[in-house]
Amino acid sequence: MTQEPFADRLVARVRMLGAPLCIGLDPYTEQIPAFFGNGLPAATAFCHEITALAAVHGAALKPQSALFEALGWEGVRLLHAVIAEARTRALPVMLDAKRGDIGATAAGYAAACLGPAPGMEADAVTISAYMGADSIEPFLALAEQTGKGVAVLVRTSNPGAAAIQGLLSKDMPIWAHVASLLAPQTQRLLGACGWSGLMAVAAATAPDEAARLRQLLPDALFLVPGYGAQGASAADAVAGFARTPLGLEGGIVNASRSVLFPAPAQRARTLPAWREAVSAAMAQARAELAAACQA
Amino acid sequence: MTQEPFADRLVARVRMLGAPLCIGLDPYTEQIPAFFGNGLPAATAFCHEITALAAVHGAALKPQSALFEALGWEGVRLLHAVIAEARTRALPVMLDAKRGDIGATAAGYAAACLGPAPGMEADAVTISAYMGADSIEPFLALAEQTGKGVAVLVRTSNPGAAAIQGLLSKDMPIWAHVASLLAPQTQRLLGACGWSGLMAVAAATAPDEAARLRQLLPDALFLVPGYGAQGASAADAVAGFARTPLGLEGGIVNASRSVLFPAPAQRARTLPAWREAVSAAMAQARAELAAACQA
Numbered sequence: 001m002t003q004e005p006f007a008d009r010l011v012a013r014v015r016m017l018g019a020p021l022c023i024g025l026d027p028y029t030e031q032i033p034a035f036f037g038n039g040l041p042a043a044t045a046f047c048h049e050i051t052a053l054a055a056v057h058g059a060a061l062k063p064q065s066a067l068f069e070a071l072g073w074e075g076v077r078l079l080h081a082v083i084a085e086a087r088t089r090a091l092p093v094m095l096d097a098k099r100g101d102i103g104a105t106a107a108g109y110a111a112a113c114l115g116p117a118p119g120m121e122a123d124a125v126t127i128s129a130y131m132g133a134d135s136i137e138p139f140l141a142l143a144e145q146t147g148k149g150v151a152v153l154v155r156t157s158n159p160g161a162a163a164i165q166g167l168l169s170k171d172m173p174i175w176a177h178v179a180s181l182l183a184p185q186t187q188r189l190l191g192a193c194g195w196s197g198l199m200a201v202a203a204a205t206a207p208d209e210a211a212r213l214r215q216l217l218p219d220a221l222f223l224v225p226g227y228g229a230q231g232a233s234a235a236d237a238v239a240g241f242a243r244t245p246l247g248l249e250g251g252i253v254n255a256s257r258s259v260l261f262p263a264p265a266q267r268a269r270t271l272p273a274w275r276e277a278v279s280a281a282m283a284q285a286r287a288e289l290a291a292a293c294q295a
Numbered sequence: 296m297t298q299e300p301f302a303d304r305l306v307a308r309v310r311m312l313g314a315p316l317c318i319g320l321d322p323y324t325e326q327i328p329a330f331f332g333n334g335l336p337a338a339t340a341f342c343h344e345i346t347a348l349a350a351v352h353g354a355a356l357k358p359q360s361a362l363f364e365a366l367g368w369e370g371v372r373l374l375h376a377v378i379a380e381a382r383t384r385a386l387p388v389m390l391d392a393k394r395g396d397i398g399a400t401a402a403g404y405a406a407a408c409l410g411p412a413p414g415m416e417a418d419a420v421t422i423s424a425y426m427g428a429d430s431i432e433p434f435l436a437l438a439e440q441t442g443k444g445v446a447v448l449v450r451t452s453n454p455g456a457a458a459i460q461g462l463l464s465k466d467m468p469i470w471a472h473v474a475s476l477l478a479p480q481t482q483r484l485l486g487a488c489g490w491s492g493l494m495a496v497a498a499a500t501a502p503d504e505a506a507r508l509r510q511l512l513p514d515a516l517f518l519v520p521g522y523g524a525q526g527a528s529a530a531d532a533v534a535g536f537a538r539t540p541l542g543l544e545g546g547i548v549n550a551s552r553s554v555l556f557p558a559p560a561q562r563a564r565t566l567p568a569w570r571e572a573v574s575a576a577m578a579q580a581r582a583e584l585a586a587a588c589q590a
Contacts, residue, residue: 026400028399064396064400064403066394066396066400066401066403066404066407067400067403069371069403069404069407069408069412070403070404070406070407070412071412071413072375072407072412072413072414072415073368073369073371073372073374073375073414074368074413075407075412076364076368076371077368079368080367080368098394098395098396098423099361099393100393100395100423100425101361101393102451102452102453102455103453104323105321105359105361105362106361108359108361108362108364108365109361109364109365111365112361112364112365112367112370113364117364117365117366117367117370118366118367118368118369119367119368120367128393128395128423128425129425129459130395130423130424130425130448130451130459130460131448131451131453131455131456131459131460132451132453132454132455132456132457132458132459132460133455133458134453134454134455135453135455153425153426156397156425156426156427157397158397158398158426158427158429158430159427159429160397160426160427160428160429160430161426161427162427163427163428163472163476164424164425164426164427164469164472164473164476165425165426165427167464167465167469167472168464168465169462169463169464169469170462170463174459174462174464174469177458177459177462178459181458181459
């Protein structure tokens with residue numbers, strides 16, 4: 001199953017769109033407009049519509065595994081269907097699963113998220129490194145063989161992130177120690193574009209840390225949460241990017257709630273009106289990020 | 296959905312059995328004996344058999360989510376069926392999922408693992424605290440309302456565990472900082488037995504740390520991995536337990552591979568011979584742990 005490295009596929013799409021926008025797919029059923037119906041059928045229709053719009057405006061799709069799992073095994077089946085649909089649209093899929101386990105168990109998660117688990121074939125997956133390098137290795141090994149990507153939680157965007165991640169040890173915060181586990185490995189997923197598909201999750205809500213993280217991981221693509229609904233600006237979101245002849249580059253910025261549930265879409269009473277509102281929100285995020293990368 | 300607190304249900308079963316044995320259910324399909332068949336049907340039959348034997352010898356069942364997920368959505372459906380079967384046998388189920396995410400997403404995982412996600416209703420779940428207190432809170436809140444348990448990764452059993460968990464900050468290892476996030480919360484899941492269902496994962500392979508962790512978390516039940524196939528003795532496994540009039544108490548020790556795939560069972564050619572071999576391995580682990588708790 002040889003394919004182009006994930007980094008090359010992702011960066012090519014970012015350059016084509018002119019903006020590093022990742023569409024987060026978080027099917028909060030209680031927020032899906034009433035005309036979609038209820039429960040699993042509503043989530044199914046909503047995910048199908050968002051995937052189609054993300055294929056126009058987004059460089060990648062990031063389904064949040066938790067919200068599919070919360071729908072039971074049928075939700076997991078829906079997740080597989082969404083990933084398959086995104087792939088037919090050539091939209092790279094980063095599965096936000098934040099898995100973390102050891103040895104053979106981590107290999108099970110790698111297979112479950114990136115394939116060859118039956119029906120599952122995301123292009124990249126998010127993982128936690130709290131358990132150390134041996135919890136990362138099975139994901140790296142599979143990604144290396146199959147042209148997939150792995151995004152490791154380094155500095156997250158939530159209010160409580162600093163409680164553990166920000167502790168200082170040997171004058172370095174814990175998140176920097178996690179980065180130092182990754183630094184010797186980035187070359188394994190390096191693309192021809194010069195960027196690595198061994199990615200770091202680096203929050204838009206902590207732009208100073210993102211800039212410092214860039215020094216530690218010069219070639220890792222960043223997956224940036226916290227833009228939009230969580231309060232960070234487009235400029236904050238690209239604080240860890242690098243200046244290139246093409247503008248700022250080096251990652252992908254996620255928008256979930258701000259593009260899935262913008263106020264005009266929540267007021268929409270028909271599918272065409274809803275599509276227009278969601279499409280406008282995605283286009284605005286894309287334009288903001290494009291401008292921030294050219295600033 | 297009021298029920299007895301998880302800590303009380305678990306401790307009652309440990310006392311009844313006389314040993315704190317947890318049976319880990321890790322359906323590595325390539326290790327399931329040939330007479331079970333292949334693929335999902337073999338995993339289904341194997342899980343059914345192990346659950347029946349665990350209900351005899353184990354105080355709890357700990358299915359490893361990764362290995363079910365690696366079987367695709369049908370594997371997740373099988374996981375639900377296994378949990379339902381264990382519940383009909385009054386065998387508490389600790390889902391080993393090691394989830395970790397923020398805010399509303401963590402609430403999604405809590406619902407997905409502990410219910411009310413359709414078909415899912417484990418009694419407890421393992422989670423990661425790398426993202427801080429706000430990533431734990433939704434699990435705690437749900438567990439508090441529904442009599443469930445939550446086991447947080449503190450000090451894990453894998454070779455690379457110390458890389459992050461063992462870093463010193465303010466003269467305390469990171470795992471102790473994680474414990475300090477939990478300490479103010481244990482009372483929320485406290486049972487009448489005096490133990491809390493806010494549990495700490497504390498490896499048998501690090502007995503000294505387990506004993507120190509007991510000082511930090513005097514009333515938290517420990518979930519102890521690393522016994523058996525990972526090399527730790529029964530004495531090491533209970534190093535973090537507390538002396539009580541009933542013997543050492545304060546947690547549950549997991550055995551997975553050593554009781555799922557013991558050599559005599561792997562040589563068995565028939566189901567009755569396999570049952571006898573697995574039952575003997577479980578009985579041996581139970582006896583070893585009972586003796587260690589009375590030493």
